[in-house]
Amino acid sequence: MSALPRADELGVIGCHVCSLVCRDTGMEHARCPRCHSSLHRRKKATYSRTWALLIAAFIFYIPANLLPIMRTVSVGDVDDNTILSGVVELWVKGSPDLAVIVFTASIVVPMLKFLALVTLLWSSHRSSGWARRQRAKLYRLVELIGYWSMLDVFVVALLTALVQFGLLSLVEPLPGVVFFGLTVVLTMFASMSFDPRLIWDGKESDD
Amino acid sequence: MTSPDPGSNRMVATPPLLICEHCDTVYRRRELACGEVARCLRCDAVLERYQRLGPGAMLALVLTALVVFVQANVWPIVTLGFNGQLISTTLWGAIMMMWHEHSQVVSVLAAGTLFFFPLCKMLLLGWVLLFARRGQRAPGFRLAMVTLYRLGPWTMSEVFVLGAMVAIVKAHVYFDVILNPGIFAYAALTLLITIFAGIDLRRLWDLTPEGAP
Numbered sequence: 285m286s287a288l289p290r291a292d293e294l295g296v297i298g299c300h301v302c303s304l305v306c307r308d309t310g311m312e313h314a315r316c317p318r319c320h321s322s323l324h325r326r327k328k329a330t331y332s333r334t335w336a337l338l339i340a341a342f343i344f345y346i347p348a349n350l351l352p353i354m355r356t357v358s359v360g361d362v363d364d365n366t367i368l369s370g371v372v373e374l375w376v377k378g379s380p381d382l383a384v385i386v387f388t389a390s391i392v393v394p395m396l397k398f399l400a401l402v403t404l405l406w407s408s409h410r411s412s413g414w415a416r417r418q419r420a421k422l423y424r425l426v427e428l429i430g431y432w433s434m435l436d437v438f439v440v441a442l443l444t445a446l447v448q449f450g451l452l453s454l455v456e457p458l459p460g461v462v463f464f465g466l467t468v469v470l471t472m473f474a475s476m477s478f479d480p481r482l483i484w485d486g487k488e489s490d491d
Numbered sequence: 492m493t494s495p496d497p498g499s500n501r502m503v504a505t506p507p508l509l510i511c512e513h514c515d516t517v518y519r520r521r522e523l524a525c526g527e528v529a530r531c532l533r534c535d536a537v538l539e540r541y542q543r544l545g546p547g548a549m550l551a552l553v554l555t556a557l558v559v560f561v562q563a564n565v566w567p568i569v570t571l572g573f574n575g576q577l578i579s580t581t582l583w584g585a586i587m588m589m590w591h592e593h594s595q596v597v598s599v600l601a602a603g604t605l606f607f608f609p610l611c612k613m614l615l616l617g618w619v620l621l622f623a624r625r626g627q628r629a630p631g632f633r634l635a636m637v638t639l640y641r642l643g644p645w646t647m648s649e650v651f652v653l654g655a656m657v658a659i660v661k662a663h664v665y666f667d668v669i670l671n672p673g674i675f676a677y678a679a680l681t682l683l684i685t686i687f688a689g690i691d692l693r694r695l696w697d698l699t700p701e702g703a704p
Contacts, residue, residue: 288516288532288533289516289517290514290515290516290517291510291515291516291517292515294517296508296510296517298510298512298515300512301636301637301640302636302637302640302693302696303509303510303512303693303696304696305508305509305510305517318633318696318701319633319636319637319696320633320637321637325515358665373661374657374660374661377661377664379660382656382657382660385653385657386657389653416534417533417534417535420513420514420534420535420536421535423513424513424536427644430644431644431647431650432650432653434600434604434647434650434654435650435653435654435657436654437597437600437601437654438601438605438647438650438651438654438655438658439654439657439658439661440597441585441586441588441589441594441597441598441601441654442568442569442580442585442654442655442658443658443661443662444585444588444589444592445580445584445585445588445589446569446571446578446579446580446658446662447571447578447662447666448578448588449573449574449576449578452573452574453573453665453666456592457589457592457593457594457597461594461597462594462596462597465596465597465600466596469600472644476643476644480513480514480534481513481514481515483514483534484514484515484516484533484534
């Protein structure tokens with residue numbers, strides 16, 4: 285046993301929901317005595333679930349970026365905006381700081397999530413001992429920033445509600461925004477279904 | 492380190508162990524001093540923070556958040572002016588508009604993450620704390636606590652505030668923008684949410700003894 289004993293070495297399980305430390309009875313459908321949630325050492329089918337959600341999210345991510353998310357009509361002039369062109373517009377119209385924020389939330393964060401989760405899934409599946417602490421940190425970062433990607437969805441919703449000046453000026457949402465919203469939700473589910481304990485399973489390297 | 496007392500029955504009810512939920516390392520629990528943060532030696536995740544706020548103070552914060560939340564939803568957020576015409580919207584205005592503009596998915600997402608889930612979280616937490624203040628478990632305590640855990644990251648009011656700022660800046664180029672009380676209420680709500688972010692609600696399980704009425 286190492287200096288830092290892990291739950292399975294001591295024959296205990298931590299409840300995911302209420303964090304009670306329970307004795308591992310080895311039963312198939314054990315439940316937490318305190319909150320009655322089902323107990324398991326690792327999240328169920330974590331690899332297949334996370335991969336499935338991640339692939340679905342990526343499929344939605346393609347139309348989310350290629351299709352326009354918002355249409356602006358002003359005096360007969362129709363302008364369709366994609367996520368990227370919205371960022372460019374903000375930059376050109378004199379708000380480079382906000383352009384950076386939107387670019388980070390809408391482009392960098394989703395891409396980072398895809399890359400990070402693929403890296404985590406792949407390295408954990410191989411029980412790799414490579415950069416475990418950094419990978420653990422990466423996972424926590426993904427969890428922390430994931431939901432900020434909803435930013436653009438809320439921007440479109442607000443502008444649609446506000447810019448309703450009939451023929452003079454009008455904003456309406458386009459399908460891209462629906463795909464983008466679904467991408468964010470799916471990536472959130474994907475990162476929730478990944479079990480960070482897997483990073484530490486397999487042979488212990490020198491820490 | 493508080494060493495477990497093998498003779499005591501209370502040890503079964505509140506085990507002196509703590510498991511890192513990020514890597515499964517087991518620790519012996521220790522009382523934290525003011526301002527202290529316990530971190531996992533293996534993966535560096537936060538295990539526990541010293542909790543400044545008792546259930547009474549948390550209840551006060553939840554009630555404040557509830558009042559602010561009502562304000563944020565009742566008052567318009569911003570008004571746009573164009574050619575003498577004024578249009579303002581509330582959160583629900585935006586949600587309804589997305590529904591009618593064939594983006595029902597977005598409308599449902601916004602209604603959940605900006606209205607129903609935050610409201611649910613505040614009401615459940617308020618209910619639980621009302622009893623926890625006296626060291627008791629509220630009726631339906633278990634269900635409330637499990638639901639609070641499941642709601643986890645699905646409340647996004649702070650993202651909405653940033654979204655409102657971006658929308659204002661975008662609209663500012665073409666329209667007159669008037670800020671309404673709703674946006675300030677939302678800003679205050681974001682501050683309150685930030686305070687709650689550092690609180691691990693799961694300690695309420697330990698604060699209220701099992702079997703208490």
